[in-house]
Amino acid sequence: MYHLNVKKLGLAFGLTGASFYLGCIIVMASAGQQGTVTFFNSLFHGLDTSSIIRMDLPLVEAFWGIVQMFILSWLVGACIAAFYNAQIKKDVD
Numbered sequence: 001m002y003h004l005n006v007k008k009l010g011l012a013f014g015l016t017g018a019s020f021y022l023g024c025i026i027v028m029a030s031a032g033q034q035g036t037v038t039f040f041n042s043l044f045h046g047l048d049t050s051s052i053i054r055m056d057l058p059l060v061e062a063f064w065g066i067v068q069m070f071i072l073s074w075l076v077g078a079c080i081a082a083f084y085n086a087q088i089k090k091d092v093d
Helices: 006-043 059-092
Strands: none
Touching: 006 059
């Protein structure tokens, strides 16, 4: 059976999560508040996000958000690879 590389899958998940975070920043910067609310309302099946969307996000906070998203996504990817690999070892025994 094929084993997943924990670090590489973690990196792939981390970069994907950071890309989604950057995409969110781009939506907020280009669509304005009402466009952002409309976008996320449709994305979250009509959940009203108008009370939780904050448009005055400082650059430092956005930077740390990208870093945090990368770390959390990396951990998710690494855990998936590790759990997958652990199951393969059990199947071989």
